[in-house]
Amino acid sequence: MKNKIKIKDIALRAGVSTGTVDRVIHKRGKVSKKAEDKVLKAMSDLDYSPNIIARTLARKKVTNFSIIIPYPYQDYYWKMIKSGIDTGIGDFEHFNLSGNVYFYDMFDEAHFQSISEQILKEEPDAIIVGSEFNQQTIQFVKKCNRNEIPAIVINAELNSVPCLSYIGTNSYQTGCLTGKLVSIKSNIKNILILHNTSNIQNAAHLKNKEIGLLDYFSENNIDIQPHVLSINDHLLSELEMVKKLKDYIRKHQIDCIYNTSSKGYLIAKSIKGLFPDIYIICHDLIDHNILLLTENKIDIIINQSAEKLGYLSIKTLVNHMILEKRIEKKYYLPLDVVYKENYQFYINNKDINTL
Amino acid sequence: MKNKIKIKDIALRAGVSTGTVDRVIHKRGKVSKKAEDKVLKAMSDLDYSPNIIARTLARKKVTNFSIIIPYPYQDYYWKMIKSGIDTGIGDFEHFNLSGNVYFYDMFDEAHFQSISEQILKEEPDAIIVGSEFNQQTIQFVKKCNRNEIPAIVINAELNSVPCLSYIGTNSYQTGCLTGKLVSIKSNIKNILILHNTSNIQNAAHLKNKEIGLLDYFSENNIDIQPHVLSINDHLLSELEMVKKLKDYIRKHQIDCIYNTSSKGYLIAKSIKGLFPDIYIICHDLIDHNILLLTENKIDIIINQSAEKLGYLSIKTLVNHMILEKRIEKKYYLPLDVVYKENYQFYINNKDINTL
DNA sequence: TTTTTTACTGTGTTCGCACACACTATTATT
DNA sequence: AATAATAGTGTGTGCGAACACAGTAAAAAA
Numbered sequence: 001m002k003n004k005i006k007i008k009d010i011a012l013r014a015g016v017s018t019g020t021v022d023r024v025i026h027k028r029g030k031v032s033k034k035a036e037d038k039v040l041k042a043m044s045d046l047d048y049s050p051n052i053i054a055r056t057l058a059r060k061k062v063t064n065f066s067i068i069i070p071y072p073y074q075d076y077y078w079k080m081i082k083s084g085i086d087t088g089i090g091d092f093e094h095f096n097l098s099g100n101v102y103f104y105d106m107f108d109e110a111h112f113q114s115i116s117e118q119i120l121k122e123e124p125d126a127i128i129v130g131s132e133f134n135q136q137t138i139q140f141v142k143k144c145n146r147n148e149i150p151a152i153v154i155n156a157e158l159n160s161v162p163c164l165s166y167i168g169t170n171s172y173q174t175g176c177l178t179g180k181l182v183s184i185k186s187n188i189k190n191i192l193i194l195h196n197t198s199n200i201q202n203a204a205h206l207k208n209k210e211i212g213l214l215d216y217f218s219e220n221n222i223d224i225q226p227h228v229l230s231i232n233d234h235l236l237s238e239l240e241m242v243k244k245l246k247d248y249i250r251k252h253q254i255d256c257i258y259n260t261s262s263k264g265y266l267i268a269k270s271i272k273g274l275f276p277d278i279y280i281i282c283h284d285l286i287d288h289n290i291l292l293l294t295e296n297k298i299d300i301i302i303n304q305s306a307e308k309l310g311y312l313s314i315k316t317l318v319n320h321m322i323l324e325k326r327i328e329k330k331y332y333l334p335l336d337v338v339y340k341e342n343y344q345f346y347i348n349n350k351d352i353n354t355l
Numbered sequence: 356m357k358n359k360i361k362i363k364d365i366a367l368r369a370g371v372s373t374g375t376v377d378r379v380i381h382k383r384g385k386v387s388k389k390a391e392d393k394v395l396k397a398m399s400d401l402d403y404s405p406n407i408i409a410r411t412l413a414r415k416k417v418t419n420f421s422i423i424i425p426y427p428y429q430d431y432y433w434k435m436i437k438s439g440i441d442t443g444i445g446d447f448e449h450f451n452l453s454g455n456v457y458f459y460d461m462f463d464e465a466h467f468q469s470i471s472e473q474i475l476k477e478e479p480d481a482i483i484v485g486s487e488f489n490q491q492t493i494q495f496v497k498k499c500n501r502n503e504i505p506a507i508v509i510n511a512e513l514n515s516v517p518c519l520s521y522i523g524t525n526s527y528q529t530g531c532l533t534g535k536l537v538s539i540k541s542n543i544k545n546i547l548i549l550h551n552t553s554n555i556q557n558a559a560h561l562k563n564k565e566i567g568l569l570d571y572f573s574e575n576n577i578d579i580q581p582h583v584l585s586i587n588d589h590l591l592s593e594l595e596m597v598k599k600l601k602d603y604i605r606k607h608q609i610d611c612i613y614n615t616s617s618k619g620y621l622i623a624k625s626i627k628g629l630f631p632d633i634y635i636i637c638h639d640l641i642d643h644n645i646l647l648l649t650e651n652k653i654d655i656i657i658n659q660s661a662e663k664l665g666y667l668s669i670k671t672l673v674n675h676m677i678l679e680k681r682i683e684k685k686y687y688l689p690l691d692v693v694y695k696e697n698y699q700f701y702i703n704n705k706d707i708n709t710l
Numbered sequence: 711t712t713t714t715t716t717a718c719t720g721t722g723t724t725c726g727c728a729c730a731c732a733c734t735a736t737t738a739t740t
Numbered sequence: 741a742a743t744a745a746t747a748g749t750g751t752g753t754g755c756g757a758a759c760a761c762a763g764t765a766a767a768a769a770a
Contacts, residue, residue, distance in 0.1 A: 051412075051449065052449050053408050053411050053412050053449050053450070054412055056408050057406075057408050057409050057412055094406065094407050094408050095408070169700075170700070173696065173697070173699075173700075176696050177694065177696040177697045179696070180694050180695070180696040181694075184539060184540065185539065186541070216696075308707070308710060311710060312706075312707065312710055315710065316706075327706075328706060331706060331707060332699075332700050333700065333707060334691065334697065334700040334701050334707065335697045335700055336689065336691055336692075337691075337692040337693075337694070337697065338692075339532065339535050339536075339692070340535070341528065341531050341532040341534070341535040341571075342528070342532045342689065342690045342692065344528075344687075345524075345525070345528075345687050345688065345689040345690055346689050351667075351671075351682075351683065351686060352663070352667065352686060352688060352689065353710075354710065355663060355666060355667055355670065355708075355709065355710035
């Protein structure tokens with residue numbers, strides 16, 4: 001059992017009333033310097049920590065979190081993140097937490113801006129931003145800082161602007177890991193890095209994977225010169241993408257594809273049909289990818305713990321805003337290497353992903 | 356925000372007092388059939404769910420969990436489990452949770468028995484058993500059932516006796532995964548399965564890994580006949596173990612060792628020094644193993660999420676005993692395939708392991 | 711019929727804290 | 741000197757549920 005010191009004990013020891021102690025704890029002012037000192041001393045002497053349960057019950061205020069992420073239907077990866085977020089909101093509901101999830105069009109930078117403006121107007125107590133567009137996210141976080149609204153950034157790391165916490169994967173290291181996985185499979189000669197984005201310059205989280213992979217090869221003296229291609233499933237149909245890829249693979253004798261997004265499923269099936277020996281590595285345990293993994297159409301999935309990411313973003317904010325726990329500036333989530341033989345323990349396992 | 360229905364609302368709707376509602380909710384008796392029906396109807400009509408915060412505050416009772424696991428100093432794997440347990444106990448302290456961790460000698464079945472007897476005498480509200488000895492654990496869980504104390508079993512699955520929940524890995528599938536990892540590394544001919552136990556017959560969680568591996572090979576038509584060896588670091592010195600292994604490797608031209616316990620570090624360094632090309636796979640992200648992984652003395656670590664296991668055992672019990680959530684009969688934890696390139700995201704990451 | 715038992719039922723206090731409000735000194739303003 | 745503004749302080753109520761206790765009516769025993 002915990003520290004049983006209560007406000008009353010502090011009041012007694014400091015020779016003041018509980019009202020004064022309360023004023024000091026919550027910095028409500030209207031306390032003489034002398035009284036404040038006595039209270040602070042008593043608090044530290046007795047090693048006081050508030051009873052969160054009683055506090056929650058007494059406080060009527062609801063803590064409002066606003067979350068902004070891409071439409072779940074546009075990307076299953078975000079759908080999983082949303083699932084984790086929802087679980088988190090549910091888990092902490094009894095702490096008077098209210099979470100509002102807003103969506104933006106992941107192919108429309110202006111839409112992100114308009115939704116984010118709207119959120120700011122509603123003055124939430126804290127914000128979680130799911131980043132797809134570097135520049136726009138940076139601007140938004142700056143505004144949050146100006147308005148003194150704590151903001152957590154998920155998915156894509158921003159280095160140029162401070163925020164409460166970043167949660168996501170280390171994209172660069174993801175590339176290195178891919179390098180390792182490719183190098184174990186010793187017979188690979190020509191690898192193709194495949195991005196799914198309309199603007200790779202505004203998608204550092206993808207670009208960094210490419211850089212990581214290149215660096216791994218050069219640092220480990222592996223003689224492979226990766227090819228790089230950007231496609232965009234928003235502009236091209238599946239057929240068009242496959243056609244484009246097919247030609248590319250033939251021309252450059254590609255024997256391994258690394259898809260930096262979660263949308264490997266869009267091309268894996270057709271490509272593996274045409275080129276059975278091609279080694280396909282892609283990201284994220286979304287249903288379509290999993291199915292292809294079990295059918296040996298995808299060889300490895302590097303899981304970026306999407307559901308966990310969503311849950312952790314809520315939990316971190318709760319730790320900070322409600323439970324008064326210290327939180328980290330950065331949380332790098334694990335990169336799970338998933339084969340047909342261990343995928344089942346990562347999915348249908350909400351209780352574990354949202355531990 | 357949640358359902359705002361309170362006891363008072365039910366009382367009003369059912370035309371009784373809050374006291375009666377309370378009696379119904381807690382099945383304290385002394386309620387007429389008629390009143391009870393009215394209350395139950397009102398509860399279901401209004402979709403009542405108790406305010407856990409208020410309940411916790413009002414209830415003075417402390418919920419006592421007793422946990423029994425091997426001495427942490429005997430096995431780093433258990434040390435990590437304990438770390439997760441401790442975090443869990445801390446996290447739920449404000450729900451009036453008190454956890455008592457007891458230790459037993461993992462090489463002494465009688466000691467387990469004596470400690471477990473002692474725990475039963477103290478009549479805790481619930482128990483978590485970290486199993487090393489199948490038979491003794493089964494007997495103990497039976498006693499818990501008889502005394503109506505809910506028990507969760509972790510680490511080694513028991514099929515012959517029911518318990519509240521099992522949490523741990525699927526040992527059989529772990530073996531299959533190892534098979535896959537070996538088969539990717541295409542040049543392996545002679546694999547040695549190495550157990551660390553004094554009695555493999557009483558350690559199903561190790562034996563099942565062996566079976567899984569054998570099955571994987573036969574089902575996938577892989578022509579490898581694994582060798583099997585049991586050693587015991589409690590009886591043999593490191594030197595003796597290495598000596599024994601060295602001879603074995605030479606004699607049978609072993610080119611891959613799969614260590615089914617977490618104690619791969621005891622032999623990996625020396626063996627890899629003598630046989631640089633041998634492929635070593637072992638379990639669990641304990642410091643010694645990690646160091647050897649970074650030094651390329653161990654090739655792959657299959658992580659059994661020990662810290663997570665400890666945390667989840669507490670969280671599951673809290674969900675069941677305090678938060679009135681439904682829990683699963685079985686939680687299989689993920690089997691993380693860990694290379695030098697992704698180990699760092701699994702360690703020093705308590706916030707994530709104990710999400 | 712009176713007393714006792716049994717079977718219910720309702721009221722009141724408490725948990726630890728937040729917050730509104732009332733109150734008392736002190737200082738500033740007229 | 742009277743009044744008003746300011747700074748500081750304490751008390752009281754309620755958050756929603758648990759539980760002790762007092763109370764009432766009907767049935768059983770005397």
